[in-house]
Amino acid sequence: EAQVTQNPRYLITVTGKKLTVTCSQNMNHEYMSWYRQDPGLGLRQIYYSMNVEVTDKGDVPEGYKVSRKEKRNFPLILESPSPNQTSLYFCASSLNGGGKYNEQFFGPGTRLTVL
Amino acid sequence: AQSVAQPEDQVNVAEGNPLTVKCTYSVSGNPYLFWYVQYPNRGLQFLLKYITGDNLVKGSYGFEAEFNKSQTSFHLKKPSALVSDSALYFCAVRDFASGGSYIPTFGRGTSLIVHP
Numbered sequence: 001e002a003q004v005t006q007n008p009r010y011l012i013t014v015t016g017k018k019l020t021v022t023c024s025q026n027m028n029h030e031y032m033s034w035y036r037q038d039p040g041l042g043l044r045q046i047y048y049s050m051n052v053e054v055t056d057k058g059d060v061p062e063g064y065k066v067s068r069k070e071k072r073n074f075p076l077i078l079e080s081p082s083p084n085q086t087s088l089y090f091c092a093s094s095l096n097g098g099g100k101y102n103e104q105f106f107g108p109g110t111r112l113t114v115l
Numbered sequence: 116a117q118s119v120a121q122p123e124d125q126v127n128v129a130e131g132n133p134l135t136v137k138c139t140y141s142v143s144g145n146p147y148l149f150w151y152v153q154y155p156n157r158g159l160q161f162l163l164k165y166i167t168g169d170n171l172v173k174g175s176y177g178f179e180a181e182f183n184k185s186q187t188s189f190h191l192k193k194p195s196a197l198v199s200d201s202a203l204y205f206c207a208v209r210d211f212a213s214g215g216s217y218i219p220t221f222g223r224g225t226s227l228i229v230h231p
Contacts (some may be wrong), residue, residue, distance in 0.1 A: 004158070035221075042205060043159075043221040050217070058218050090158055101147045101166045101209075104219075106158035 002027045004107035006091050012113045013081055021076045021110050023091030031094045032074040033058065033104070034066065036087040043090065049074055081114045088112075117142045117210045121222035128196045129230050136191040136225045138206030145211040148189040149219070150180055153203040162204075165189060176200070196229045203227075 004025045013019055025032065033048035035058075045058030049068040063085055065077040074093075078085060088111050092104040118141045128134045140146055147166055151159040163174025170182045180191045191204060206222040 040223060042223040043207075045218050048217065056217075092159075101164070103149060103161040103164055104159075106151075106160070108158045109156075 002105070004091055004093055004105050006089075006107040006110050008110060009108065010111050012115065014115050015082055016080050019078050019081060019112075021078075021089060021091075021112070023074045023076065023107060024072050025074075025091075025093040025105070026072065027093060027095070027105065028071065029093035029095055029105070030071070031096065031102070031104075032068065033092050034064070034074070034076045035090045035092065036060065036085075037090060037109075038087050046076070046089075081112075083114045086112060086114050117146075117208055117220050119206050119208045119220050119222045121204075121206055121225045123225050124223070125226045125228065127228050127230065130198055131195050134193050134196040134200070134227065134229070136204050136206075136227060138189045138191065138222060139187050140189060140206075140208045141187060142208060142210040146189075147209040147211055148180075148182065149207040149209075150174065150178070150189075150191050151205045151207065152176075153205065153224070155202075159205060162191070196227075198229045198231055201227055201229045 007022045030051045034046040035043040037043050044060045046064050047066040049055045091107040094102040094104045120139045149164045150162040153159045163172050165172050165182045173179045203224045205224050207219045209219045
């Protein structure tokens with residue numbers, strides 16, 4: 001089944017404790033991205049990747065890191081989480097990294113709470 | 116710069132009635148426009164998109180959307196609403212202009228509630 005998977009689905013942590021949210025897709029998509037969803041703000045893109053070893057900042061990259069060592073995986077890293085990073089996070093992928101016209105496939109989401 | 120607006124936080128409609136969820140956009144070039152739906156505790160699912168061609172675009176679950184360049188709108192419609200259509204709907208835009216953004220802009224979302 002074609003899908004985007006994220007782990008963990010739920011995470012409660014404390015300020016400053018490094019964490020990684022994994023994302024994997026099995027569709028051989030070039031383009032992958034991370035979003036956060038906050039009430040009243042919709043989805044905002046954190047980082048995106050056009051292909052392996054190619055990443056770039058989205059609209060709200062502060063406090064986050066990503067890497068793209070393999071085509072299928074795109075982990076999101078919070079080196080020192082803070083309470084304002086409490087949010088619902090989505091990973092997404094689409095077929096063509098250079099194509100702006102491709103729809104995205106979203107993972108099920110990771111609800112992160114930083115105390 | 117690109118932007119998208121969903122002017123209604125919530126839309127209420129009775130089952131069987133037609134529904135419209137509004138979206139307006141602003142881009143410097145030509146737009147790529149998308150609608151996504153989010154059911155509770157799920158990720159977003161793609162409904163339909165406008166790239167070029169016919170202004171009326173048909174998508175999943177009986178939804179359609181009409182691209183109106185003069186009004187810079189891309190409203191989502193369905194002739195007869197179902198209770199199961201109740202969800203959160205997001206409009207998104209990407210700018211087709213040369214050098215345009217690879218970062219899509221999403222609206223804030225509109226909660227559609229279909230009453231039995």
